[in-house]
Amino acid sequence: MKKILFALPLLLAMLLAACDASTDDIQPEASVTVEELTNSFQLVPKSTGNNNITVQLSPVHYVKVYRADNDALLAEGTNPSFQVTPPTTDLGVYITTINHDGSITKSDTKNITITEYTDLPAIFEQVFGLENGVYGTTTWTWDDTKERYWGNGSWGSDTAPAWWGAPKDADIDEQAEGKGMPQDGSGAWFTLSLNGVETSRGETGSVNVTDAAAVVGWSIGTMTFSGTVPLLGVLPNDGNQRCYTYQIIQADGEHLVLAAQSIGTNTEGWFFCFKRIER
Structure with missing residues (x-):
């Protein structure tokens, strides 16, 4: 019993050292690059040319989706979708995500052409x-x-x-x-x-x-x-x-x-x- 009691403080000290975020063994995750973020998303319409669009992400990030022409927020989330209303026919879209260090990465713009409008108000x-x-x-x-x-x-x-x-x-x-x-x-x-x-x-x-x-x-x-x-x-x-x-x-x-x-x-x-x- 005494041997077990003596060993407990030593075990606790080892566990605290292993969880110490200041140790050199733990490295922060790298920030997402512009190229990585740009390659991670696709604009997928409900059907070819349709105005109801889903942003598919791989790998998945929590992102915000913006219009490129006026920086208006369209949607946000890990599987965001949005609707384009007339008279927009050519739409540029970019996304942003927040990195672990608090910095923000903004993707390049991707464009989509709208030829069909459905499910409008x-x-x-x-x-x-x-x-x-x-x-x-x-x-x-x-x-x-x-x-x-x-x-x-x-x-x-x-x-x-x-x-x-x-x-x-x-x-x-x-x-x-x-x-x-x-x-x-x-x-x-x-x-x-x-x-x-x-x-x-x-x-x-x-x-x-x-x-x-x-x-x-x-x-x-x-x-x-x-x-x-x-x-x-x-x-x-x-x-x-x-x-x-x-x-x-x-x-x-x-x-x-x-x-x-x-x-x-x-x-x-x-x-x-x-x-x-x-x-």
Whole structure:
């Protein structure tokens, strides 16, 4: 029994020495190199050209996935996936991982081409239309069934012009002329599709739609234009400057109501009420 008791302190000392992180026998794991990280991931679409993409990793790391064009975070994890929304067709992606020493390794960019969009939020069907699984082109004009189809109101609560606007309080043709957009009056139109925007004033551009809402329970999404704007898409109380970002207040396939916030105040919004037509 005495021999066992005497041996215990010696055994404990040996165990502590073996666990001592300061000993020279234990080396930290090497950091992942840029080349290793780049080679470790592949972008795998749901089907060829599809917009739903999984990042496959071998060996597996915990990574963050970013768009290369604007450094927006797309996803993170050990088996991350993300969805690309229109109008993106050519996407560059890179990933990052944190090494054991706290440093971060960033991979080179890999590119993927998107030719097919599926499983998009419902707002896309309501804005662009969907037939046989294919998003189409919708054409919109002023909704002349409304008391006011263009004008201002309360941002974040009103769902149509409530303070002032056409046609109740103003002539839409005079307003269009005065805003430097004479072709945006009565009878004007614009089209929306995944491929772009066309307007009766002769301008073209693109549009990006998301289901992100600025005010939950009021708007149902966001519509951002590039290269052009919808009919009379200006902010009259901010020097008539063009507005490119709108909240979607209503989109049911037949009616589309957009709202733009004034720059000088957070209480005023400008509302644009459209109805769908065939061309």
